[in-house]
Amino acid sequence: MNTYRYPQLTGSDGTAPGGYVTEGDVLVNSTADGVGLNAIYAEYRESLELYNAERSALVxxxxxxTTRAFDTVPQGALSEGFELASEFGVPKAAGVPVDELRLGYTFQDYDRASRLTWRALRDMTQEQVDSVHRGILEASNRLVTTSILARLFDPTQDLSPEGNAVYGLFNADGTHIPDFMGRSWDPAATSHYLTSGSATIDPSDVESLIRMVKLKGHTASGQRLLLLVNPSESETIASFRVGVESADLTRARYDFVPSGTAPARYVTERLEGAAPPVEYGGLPVIGSYGDALVIESMFVPSGYVAMVASGGPNSERNVVGLREHPNPAYRGLRLIPGNQQRYPLVESFYAQSFGVGVRRRGAAAVVQLTPDATYTAPSDRKW
Known part of the structure; x- marks a missing residue:
């Protein structure tokens, strides 16, 4: 049995009892509704295991x-293709990449404490104690999700702890853009950060995003195009109809087709082709436009729309790398006893370590709904 040294306390008779206090003498060992503190703490540890196993669907x-500090992407090859074979000749060997680009990932440590005094625990029910735990879980989920979206929507180049460049999407920064199906792009003029020219999204904006990602080859391996929108933009997108002229004087090439999650309605049109699924990867789908499934999320900042090629949950073909520590003990959200070791619930530390970086720079494109010609990343208050 553990024993703990307590400061001298003055008894009712004015004497100072001092000495050692055993575990059975602790002032509070359960909540007001009789649930043991250690039992609640053990339950929280189990809930964190489930939480880390089932990451946010959007994330x-x-x-x-990934646990890598960086990935390398070939920037070209020496080979000029096949040549005519001769009867006695020896084929020319394919060249090795002439250059490689390091795509780094940031890495930071985050923490939060839960501190409940013995008097608070004495009067709190388990439900009240649980609310603190749930609040921290929500904060962790928000931190990871907004970190990934911030990397997606921000072209600013960052630096990893190891000194490697951490990139956003292609941003006319001169880095090589791989050719696809014989098509090439000027790396100094091609950016995946666009502006709409107005404060309202038009069908042409969405169609530009679709083309930009598809032409880079990021749907050739089975990835699905996802149009991520804030609810403030989804109503406008739901009104897109083929052939109808929009504010920018262009006509929509496709219809918005609602999914089975849409409210009941009377229709006279006949649907040709497959209807959009009601969900994808655990996220509800409100409909489709062209090749893209439209997904509504409050995490997407208002005034911005993103087209993303997704290979599915946690696919290596996804856009952003979520870097975690090589040691499994330091991955995910961890619950650590604080200084009050006897009943860790009295003081608990929640710790999380991760970083982000774009691995596939052409697998997404974003548009800011603004009349300005220059793209500006969302500010902190938009998240």
């Missing part, structure tokens, strides 16, 4: 887990 569709 999972946009990212993949």
């Amino acid at each position: 999972s569709l946009l990212s993949f887990s």
